[in-house]
Amino acid sequence: MDQRIGFIGLGNMGNAILQGILASNIVSGTQMYVYDPHPDKGQMLNQNYAINNLDSAREVARESDIVFVAVKPNVIVDVLSDIQKELKKNTIVISIAAGVTIKTIAKCVGYEQKIVRVMPNTPALVNAAMCSITPNTEVTNEELSVVQQLLNCIGETEVVSEDLIDAVIGASGSSPAFVFMFIEALADGAVKGGLSRKQAYKFAAQAVLGSAKLLLETGKHPGELKDMVCSPAGTTIEGVQILEAKGFRSAVIDAVEATIKKSQIMAKD
Ligand SMILES: NC(=O)C1=CN([C@@H]2O[C@H](COP(=O)(O)OP(=O)(O)OC[C@H]3O[C@@H](n4cnc5c(N)ncnc54)[C@H](OP(=O)(O)O)[C@@H]3O)[C@@H](O)[C@H]2O)C=CC1
Numbered sequence: 563m564d565q566r567i568g569f570i571g572l573g574n575m576g577n578a579i580l581q582g583i584l585a586s587n588i589v590s591g592t593q594m595y596v597y598d599p600h601p602d603k604g605q606m607l608n609q610n611y612a613i614n615n616l617d618s619a620r621e622v623a624r625e626s627d628i629v630f631v632a633v634k635p636n637v638i639v640d641v642l643s644d645i646q647k648e649l650k651k652n653t654i655v656i657s658i659a660a661g662v663t664i665k666t667i668a669k670c671v672g673y674e675q676k677i678v679r680v681m682p683n684t685p686a687l688v689n690a691a692m693c694s695i696t697p698n699t700e701v702t703n704e705e706l707s708v709v710q711q712l713l714n715c716i717g718e719t720e721v722v723s724e725d726l727i728d729a730v731i732g733a734s735g736s737s738p739a740f741v742f743m744f745i746e747a748l749a750d751g752a753v754k755g756g757l758s759r760k761q762a763y764k765f766a767a768q769a770v771l772g773s774a775k776l777l778l779e780t781g782k783h784p785g786e787l788k789d790m791v792c793s794p795a796g797t798t799i800e801g802v803q804i805l806e807a808k809g810f811r812s813a814v815i816d817a818v819e820a821t822i823k824k825s826q827i828m829a830k831d
């Protein structure tokens with residue numbers, strides 16, 4: 563790939579996406595241009611991969627063919643408005659911000675600019691992200707496949723229409739937080755049963771990882787896989803009954819719904 567790739571913001575997500583792309587070797591460090599107000603973040607990457615650590619978001623926009631804007635939603639409008647004059651006609655602007663619509667982005671950078679909304683998640687840090695991709699109408703199929711190729715470096719991708727991004731945030735953008743709460747709770751229960759804290763996290767996390775892998779690789783219905791664990795008069799069905807009595811599924815559905823609603827509210831602001 564010969565495009566120059568920019569990153570504005572090197573926090574949790576910007577750094578994870580950049581490192582994943584670098585590790586895949588489809589782009590070299592010298593093709594990367596980055597800016598973050600904390601220069602130490604870019605300096606470290608510069609030492610390890612010879613990336614170009616620049617002094618401003620504008621410089622990154624000027625140098626890049628594809629620019630990831632990986633800052634928090636409350637600052638993205640200012641950042642986009644600031645870089646607008648530096649963008650070339652064919653520069654692809656990628657936003658990963660929750661609740662910031664293509665229309666809002668276009669208001670800042672121009673309606674003719676190529677824009678892609680991406681919703682990743684923190685498993686990007688270990689190349690196991692799930693990313694949704696939503697291009698505007700200015701992006702060609704060829705350009706979309708370049709963006710997809712970049713994001714496949716950090717995990718799986720699906721192209722979705724913009725009206726579904728809020729649901730994606732509920733299902734995969736925010737849900738790692740819920741999964742970590744579940745793992746923590748599983749481990750607390752196991753510690754109560756006598757396992758060491760360290761072993762409890764390993765058993766619980768591996769069970770979650772393995773269950774997700776089993777679902778994805780067999781394509782079986784989650785209910786069928788649940789039934790395979792529940793022996794008649796066995797241990798598991800006892801726990802299943804407690805989760806049902808305490809409204810486990812309903813609590814999870816409500817949590818996802820609340821996440822979706824918040825994302826929709828943010829998109830209206
Ligand atoms: N975290 C997650 O799980 C997910 C996050 N997202 C989205 O990703 C985006 C980034 O989130 P995340 O990586 O967690 O946030 P972080 O706060 O970890 O990273 C943002 C980085 O951008 C820096 N920054 C602030 N202002 C500017 C600026 N003007 N120019 C360049 N860089 C700037 C921040 O510095 P400083 O710390 O000084 O502000 C920080 O280093 C958000 O829009 C969020 O909605 C999407 C999916 C999942």
Ligand SMILES: O=C(O)[C@@H]1CCC=N1
Pocket residue numbers: 660731735736
């Ligand atoms: O909580 C948030 O706003 C971000 C978006 C998706 C995950 N974290």
